[in-house]
Amino acid sequence: MIVVLMKDAKALGIIQNAVSNQIFPWIANADSAKMAWNLLHSEYHGGDQVRSVKLQNLIREFEYMRMRENEPLTAYLTHLNELINQMKTFGEMLSNERLVQKVLISLSKVYDPICLMIENTKSLETTEL
Known part of the structure; x- marks a missing residue:
């Protein structure tokens, strides 16, 4: 019985370590690896x-x-990356050009001169986010 509990605790720890900080709170209160797995499965495999x-x-x-x-x-780009990663988990793939365009059009006014320079001097197809 103790061996089973130890294996379950180890599996639960592996699952908890494998998920991002954003997903972790969903499974933080799971009592077993099976419970954590079921929560993730129902969320992502509905x-x-x-x-x-x-x-x-x-x-x-x-x-x-x-x-x-x-x-x-940095906070804005972190939040945007988290959103993009969530979209990827549901199968949505955005081109790099689309992501660069999104950043350039959604930055605050302070960054307008920088955005204008990037748009006029770089090819958005080859610019990395």
């Missing part, structure tokens, strides 16, 4: 309709996302 609705919400959030005037650039 029916096609559930996955479609979740993806639509993420796409909407991506489209409307803008950098706030007092928000640090």
